[in-house]
Amino acid sequence: MPTPTTPLSISEVADHTGLTVATLRYYERAGLMLAPIHRGSSTHREYSAEDVAWIVFLTKLRSTALPIARVRDYAELARQGDSSRADRLELLQRHRITVAGQLESMRTSLDAIDYKISLYSESERLSPA
Amino acid sequence: MPTPTTPLSISEVADHTGLTVATLRYYERAGLMLAPIHRGSSTHREYSAEDVAWIVFLTKLRSTALPIARVRDYAELARQGDSSRADRLELLQRHRITVAGQLESMRTSLDAIDYKISLYSESERLSPA
């Protein structure tokens, strides 16, 4: 038997993911979900554990600055099933490279900022307030 | 004698910094420059070496996602001279902490993405195309 786990309301998912309910609805409209969110005998959304797991993962993609359009591409590929596996892998690998570059660039800039900070701290030491 | 070094035109600065001429003008209008760019016997901008050095540094601030409004704050402080040194240091240090957090969060998310990639690669290995 597959673990049933009672579905979550949109505000529960918001609490769990750190997104707002507005953002969750927006993401759905934007086609980022793997499947339309189930509505149980009402107009209210009921998120399954799988829905939530996907939202958590897509949030990680977003937090590494993957544009929403790319997340949608990924979701569309995923919806196409197994035949798209290679394409999905490639999308992630491409993104991995982009992120690595960003991290490196940020690290370099941070070094320059740290150097500037060290200059301030240095002259602070030499001529304290 | 202070190194005079012939001033640079806006497009030369653009080439040197990787910004566009439009962005350079936009930054100036937005109050990000330490001083208004000098105009030599014409309406054309003439960037000094100091101007360019500052633009390079502010670009590093921007590339670590410091909002333009904060860069302006920093520039305003710098214009106030020595009395603002402590405030400038604090601004940079605050930002430093923010960036460190961002880097850590990106790194964590990247790990999740790498894990996903490894899953794809793994099942690729088990059931190759």
Next chain:
DNA sequence: CTAAAACCTCGAGCGCGGTTCAGGTCAAGC
């Protein structure tokens, strides 16, 4: 039964960070 809280849709609005356009002025090469 009722009132309040949570949910719904649709569409407009917003903040950020530039970018583009119109309509000129200026300067360097021929």
Next chain:
DNA sequence: GCTTGACCTGAACCGCGCTCGAGGTTTTAG
């Protein structure tokens, strides 16, 4: 001296990623 390309200003416009508001329905607590 004239053309051509770089430069100027001011203002409108854009893409992204949400966010908010209006107006209405549904669930839940008392």
